[in-house]
Amino acid sequence: MTTTTATSRTAPVTTDTLLDFRNVAMQFPNGTVALSGIDLTVKRGEFVTVVGPSGCGKSTLLRIASGLENASEGTAALGTKRIGYVFQDATLLPWRTVQANVELLAELNKQPRKSRAAKAKEAIELVGLSGFEDNLPKQLSGGMRMRTSLARSLTLDPELFLFDEPFGALDEITRERLGDELLRIFTEQRFAGLFITHSVAEAVYLSTRVVVMSGRPGHIVDEFEVPFDYPRDPDIRFTPEFAALSGKVSHALREGHS
Amino acid sequence: MSTETSTGTDTGSGTTPAVATAAAATVPVTRSAAARSGSVAKLWGPPLVVFAVIVAAWIALAAILDASPPHVLLPSPLRIVVDSFSTETLDGQPNQPITGELLNAIALTMQVALSGLAISIVVGIVWAILMSQARWVERSLFPYAVILQCVPILALVPLIGNTIDYGIEARILVCVLISLFPMVSNTLFGLQSVERSQRELFKLQKASRWTVLTKLQLPNALPAIFAGMRISAGLAIVGAIVGDFFFRRGQPGLGILISNYQSRLQTPELFAAVIVAALLGVLIFLIFGWISKLAVGRWYEPAS
Numbered sequence: 300m301t302t303t304t305a306t307s308r309t310a311p312v313t314t315d316t317l318l319d320f321r322n323v324a325m326q327f328p329n330g331t332v333a334l335s336g337i338d339l340t341v342k343r344g345e346f347v348t349v350v351g352p353s354g355c356g357k358s359t360l361l362r363i364a365s366g367l368e369n370a371s372e373g374t375a376a377l378g379t380k381r382i383g384y385v386f387q388d389a390t391l392l393p394w395r396t397v398q399a400n401v402e403l404l405a406e407l408n409k410q411p412r413k414s415r416a417a418k419a420k421e422a423i424e425l426v427g428l429s430g431f432e433d434n435l436p437k438q439l440s441g442g443m444r445m446r447t448s449l450a451r452s453l454t455l456d457p458e459l460f461l462f463d464e465p466f467g468a469l470d471e472i473t474r475e476r477l478g479d480e481l482l483r484i485f486t487e488q489r490f491a492g493l494f495i496t497h498s499v500a501e502a503v504y505l506s507t508r509v510v511v512m513s514g515r516p517g518h519i520v521d522e523f524e525v526p527f528d529y530p531r532d533p534d535i536r537f538t539p540e541f542a543a544l545s546g547k548v549s550h551a552l553r554e555g556h557s
Numbered sequence: 558m559s560t561e562t563s564t565g566t567d568t569g570s571g572t573t574p575a576v577a578t579a580a581a582a583t584v585p586v587t588r589s590a591a592a593r594s595g596s597v598a599k600l601w602g603p604p605l606v607v608f609a610v611i612v613a614a615w616i617a618l619a620a621i622l623d624a625s626p627p628h629v630l631l632p633s634p635l636r637i638v639v640d641s642f643s644t645e646t647l648d649g650q651p652n653q654p655i656t657g658e659l660l661n662a663i664a665l666t667m668q669v670a671l672s673g674l675a676i677s678i679v680v681g682i683v684w685a686i687l688m689s690q691a692r693w694v695e696r697s698l699f700p701y702a703v704i705l706q707c708v709p710i711l712a713l714v715p716l717i718g719n720t721i722d723y724g725i726e727a728r729i730l731v732c733v734l735i736s737l738f739p740m741v742s743n744t745l746f747g748l749q750s751v752e753r754s755q756r757e758l759f760k761l762q763k764a765s766r767w768t769v770l771t772k773l774q775l776p777n778a779l780p781a782i783f784a785g786m787r788i789s790a791g792l793a794i795v796g797a798i799v800g801d802f803f804f805r806r807g808q809p810g811l812g813i814l815i816s817n818y819q820s821r822l823q824t825p826e827l828f829a830a831v832i833v834a835a836l837l838g839v840l841i842f843l844i845f846g847w848i849s850k851l852a853v854g855r856w857y858e859p860a861s
Contacts, residue, residue, distance in 0.1 A: 367757055384761055390754045394776050394856045407762040407772075435856050 315343045317378040317459040317491045318364055324372035324516075325359055332516035333359045337373070339510065339519065341459065346485055346492040348502035349510045350548060351555075356517025357495045358387075361463050364493060383457030383490070385465045389444035391436040391451075397423065398432040401450045408455075415454070422450035425484060442473035446480070453484070462494040466501070478505060479533055486529045499548050504536055509548055513555030520555035523548055632825040637832070640825035655826050658814065659833060666810040667837065669725060670790075670797040673732025677789050680733070681740025682782065688741075689748040689774065690766065699745075706738040710796070714803040723806040732796035736789040743785030747778025780857045783849035790841040798834055811837075 318341040325334040333356040341347050351357045362368040363375050365384050391400045401422055405415035423429060426446040436444055445465060452460065466474040478501060485492060485505075496502050502509045509523045523544060527535055535541055612634060619633035626648060628636060639647045641659075646652045684702065688695040714731055721727050751774055759769050801812025809817070811834050818827035 365761060367760065382761075384758075386754045386758070388754060390752070390758050392755070392773070392776070393858070394779075394853070403758075403772075404762055407759065407764050407768065437856065437858050 315378070317341050317343060318493060319376045319378070320360075320364075320373070321376075322373035323360075323363060323370045323375050325356070325363065325368070326371045334363075334370075335516040335518055337517070337519060341491050341493050343458070343491055344489055345508060346494065346506045347508045347510060348494040348496055348506040349512055350496055350499055350502045350552060351512030351517070352514060352552070353497060355512045355514035357512050358463055359517065360512075361461050361493065361495050365461055377459070379458040381456055381458045383452035383455055383460040385448055385452055385460070385462045387464050387467060389436070389441075389448040391444055391447055393436050396433050396435055397428060397439070397447050400436070400447055401454060404451055405454050418454045419450070422453040423447075425453060425487075426450045426480065440473075441469050442477060445469065445477060449477075449481070449484075453488075457490050460490045460492045462492065464495050464497065467497070474501070475533070481505065482529065482531055499545050499552070500536060503541060503545050503548060504531065511548060511551040511555060513552075521551040523551075627822070629822050629824045632828060637825045637828045641829035655814075655829065658809065659830065662809055662811045662814045662830075663833060663837065665808055666794070666797045666801065666812070666834075669728045669800070669810060670732055670793040670837075670841075673729045673796055674736055674786075674790055674793040676729065676733050677736040677740050677793065678786060681737055681785070681789070682744050684741050685744035685748060686770065688745055689770075695745075702738055702741045705734065710735050711799065711803070714800060717800075718804050718806075723804045725807070728797060728800035728804065728810070731800035732793045735796035735799070736792040739785045739788040739792065740782075743781045743788075744778055747781030748774045750781070751777045779853050780849070780859075783845065783853060787842055787845040787849065790845050791838045794834070794838045794841060 318339070320337050320339040323334060323337040323339075324332070326332045337360065339347075339360075349357045349360065359368065363370050364377070365382060366377075392403065395403070398416075398419055401419040402415045405418055410418075420432075423432060426449050428443065428446050428450065431439070431443065436447070439447065448465070466477050469477065482505060492506075494502075494505060503525055507525055509525060511520045511522070512518065513520045525544065526540075615631075616633055619631045619636075623630045623632060628640075632640065636647045639645075640652060642654050642656050644652055644654060684698065688698050710731065713734065717727050717730055721730070748770075755773060755777075756769070759773055764772075797810060798812040798815070801810040802816050803812075805813055805816055807813075811830055814830045815827060815834070818824075818830060
């Protein structure tokens with residue numbers, strides 16, 4: 300067993316491994332152990348979802364991956380610097396229009412005005428928000444705000460996309476539509492994704508691999524490969540294969556929780 | 558015959574939808590106009606009714622308490638206007654109108670109040686920005702903002718007069734001392750109330766302190782800053798009048814006029830000066846509300 304206290308982030312592991320967690324543990328200053336013994340890799344072309352009950356440390360996992368937190372044990376290495384992060388809420392700046400919000404990250408990275416405007420326009424088109432460029436966040440629905448947030452991350456051309464329960468606050472219908480959009484964009488752009496959710500159906504529908512977590516302290520219970528090809532038909536959710544796999548994931552969740 | 562009837566029904570059916578659409582087009586317009594006038598009545602009706610009740614009660618009280626000269630107790634609204642601004646009193650005596658000195662006093666008081674307010678806004682925002690940058694700066698500086706708020710400024714006024722004379726600078730200083738705290742506390746609140754995820758969004762791009770301040774914290778603080786300005790503006794008027802009132806020296810502002818009319822038992826004029834002072838406060842409050850709406854009303858949604 301290796302216990303490395305230092306966390307290396309930028310050292311590429313191999314060119315194909317974009318995220319590599321080795322024996323990562325996280326203990327907060329107040330003594331709470333949020334994660335222990337996490338081994339997890341995300342390779343190019345993979346879309347990995349992490350399912351688990353609330354409070355199992357899955358968000359902490361993502362925060363360590365993004366560099367917002369440092370693991371207290373083990374190594375968390377990234378294979379790229381181009382990382383997109385989609386927060387639980389849309390995190391838009393209310394005083395900026397959709398266009399200006401989408402341009403924000405490129406602006407913070409000091410890209411020239413012209414290229415970031417063009418980039419933003421492209422991303423807005425990709426998420427289906429053309430025509431809403433001059434609207435303010437308060438004029439948008441929850442789903443449209445989340446699309447804006449997605450477009451904002453897309454302007455970075457991320458190789459690794461981190462999603463922290465991005466559709467958790469949306470209603471079922473909007474949630475499914477955004478899931479479909481995300482699948483379409485993933486099929487076109489082929490970034491690697493690490494997606495946190497507490498919905499089993501969402502996890503199986505979106506991903507190439509489902510990682511099941513359990514809490515106290517957060518650890519990985521089981522992993523499942525998802526055999527369906529992309530692009531995926533929304534009706535795949537009503538096939539026996541889908542149901543069988545969802546059943547296995549649910550079972551692992553229950554087992555891990557008890 | 559049969560063709561005639563068919564054309565007749567045709568035109569009939571042709572016109573009906575046209576009328577219907579015309580009606581449909583006009584109905585919402587008239588309805589919304591009615592709704593708007595209804596909301597105007599709802600907005601202004603109740604306070605105007607209260608105003609009418611107060612004036613009526615005032616007139617009645619004045620008739621009872623202050624029926625005979627010298628009118629020093631409670632002059633009626635009409636007497637206040639006539640005795641203050643006309644060359645003849647309500648009782649037919651020759652009168653010196655106070656219009657000129659009142660206007661001069663308003664100008665001076667506004668000059669003092671607006672200078673004090675401007676200084677408070679700048680100093681308050683800078684103070685808050687400094688405190689927002691580090692915990693230890695906040696811990697070092699915030700107690701003094703609180704002390705500023707707690708010290709009875711009235712007790713300081715004679716001290717200020719003694720130390721730096723009774724000129725316009727001293728009056729401005731009193732204004733600043735009274736109106737500074739809301740600017741400091743509101744701006745600090747606005748700067749610190751940035752959502753965690755928004756802060757992290759900037760952190761992930763390795764944004765500098767300056768970028769976070771100018772692109773995130775300050776815009777986020779604008780609604781709170783404007784709310785602070787509204788409070789400070791009213792307080793600045795109070796400060797200008799209080800300084801004046803206690804100094805009783807130099808060029809007369811509203812405070813000195815109030816003090817003079819009081820000591821000369823010119824009650825109608827005293828009332829006129831007090832009402833003007835009150836109106837100045839209301840006016841400046843409304844102006845800053847309007848500026849705030851222009852600046853942040855476009856995007857800001859107050860939590861309801």
